[in-house]
Amino acid sequence: xxxxxxEERERIIRQQQEAIRELSTPVLQxxxxxxxxxIIGVIDPQRARQLTEQLLRAIRANRxxxxxxxxxxxxxxxxxxxxxxxxxxxxxxxxxxxxIVTGLSPEIAQTLVTIGVDLSEMxxxxxxxxxxxxxxxxxxxxxxxxxxxxxxxxxxxx
Amino acid sequence: xxxxxxxQGQYLIASIQSALTDADLSHLREALIAQxxxxxxxGVIVDVTAxxxxxxxxxxxxxxxxxMARLRGAETVIVGIQPDVAFAMVQLGLTLKGVATVxxxxxxxxxxxxxxxxxxxxxxxxxPSGRG
Numbered sequence: 704x705x706x707x708x709x710e711e712r713e714r715i716i717r718q719q720q721e722a723i724r725e726l727s728t729p730v731l732q733x734x735x736x737x738x739x740x741x742i743i744g745v746i747d748p749q750r751a752r753q754l755t756e757q758l759l760r761a762i763r764a765n766r767x768x769x770x771x772x773x774x775x776x777x778x779x780x781x782x783x784x785x786x787x788x789x790x791x792x793x794x795x796x797x798x799x800x801x802x803i804v805t806g807l808s809p810e811i812a813q814t815l816v817t818i819g820v821d822l823s824e825m826x827x828x829x830x831x832x833x834x835x836x837x838x839x840x841x842x843x844x845x846x847x848x849x850x851x852x853x854x855x856x857x858x859x860x861x
Numbered sequence: 862x863x864x865x866x867x868x869q870g871q872y873l874i875a876s877i878q879s880a881l882t883d884a885d886l887s888h889l890r891e892a893l894i895a896q897x898x899x900x901x902x903x904g905v906i907v908d909v910t911a912x913x914x915x916x917x918x919x920x921x922x923x924x925x926x927x928x929m930a931r932l933r934g935a936e937t938v939i940v941g942i943q944p945d946v947a948f949a950m951v952q953l954g955l956t957l958k959g960v961a962t963v964x965x966x967x968x969x970x971x972x973x974x975x976x977x978x979x980x981x982x983x984x985x986x987x988x989p990s991g992r993g
Binding site: 755756759760762763766790791793794795796797798799800 | 940942943944945947948950951952956957962963964965968
């Protein structure tokens with residue numbers, strides 16, 4: 704009897720954890736082909752993974768061209784999470800979407816540079832407003848969807 | 862398994878329908894590169910929508926196709942990478958650097974149209990200066 708009660712309670716807790724996790728990573732469409740992913744709170748490896756999965760699915764479902772990931776609400780970031788972010792950016796590129804990361808706090812910026820995470824491949828903009836403006840520029844300038852593609856263009860002019 | 866290579870205007874479209882062995886992939890590469898020259902096409906689209914796994918050999922072959930086709934005068938774009946496949950690839954460090962990738966066939970055609978337009982624009986101003 705007591706065992707059944709405990710099991711039932713644990714089941715409910717698991718269910719609620721699942722619900723909170725679902726709620727914790729909304730992917731929002733701001734306009735056609737532009738998604739926003741605001742991240743708030745602590746990112747653990749499990750949440751990071753789920754976040755990436757949701758984002759990649761949303762890119763496909765909404766046919767997004769540009770994604771703005773806003774990390775204003777993230778207090779701290781370690782190398783694991785930062786690398787995960789880089790991987791997410793790369794995976795999004797494989798689906799044809801450009802990612803802009805916004806709102807890296809001064810503390811995070813300092814930590815990342817100090818621990819030597821290579822974020823040079825990542826497009827970063829100061830705040831969410833700037834990120835959305837940049838995204839709209841990218842969407843307007845459809846001729847150059849990603850910087851990577853530009854790099855491989857042959858120098859045919861001269 | 863033979864991969865059909867279709868011609869659509871100035872572009873070649875190779876649509877991979879099922880998992881391929883390494884030999885099939887090499888064969889696809891050879892067939893595509895040969896066809897690029899023969900049909901004087903400006904673009905190549907490789908559709909991998911049906912693939913739910915991509916190993917390092919497949920990724921390398923796709924990259925090789927893109928680089929070889931460029932030497933033969935055609936732009937390559939890989940279309941339809943599944944979200945799960947994309948993330949698995951990145952985790953394995955297979956990121957297809959320098960190769961254009963877009964969401965689906967429609968986007969791929971749009972991308973190639975833009976690229977070929979750009980290239981024609983880039984070469985056009987040369988003509989008057991050459992004559993003058």
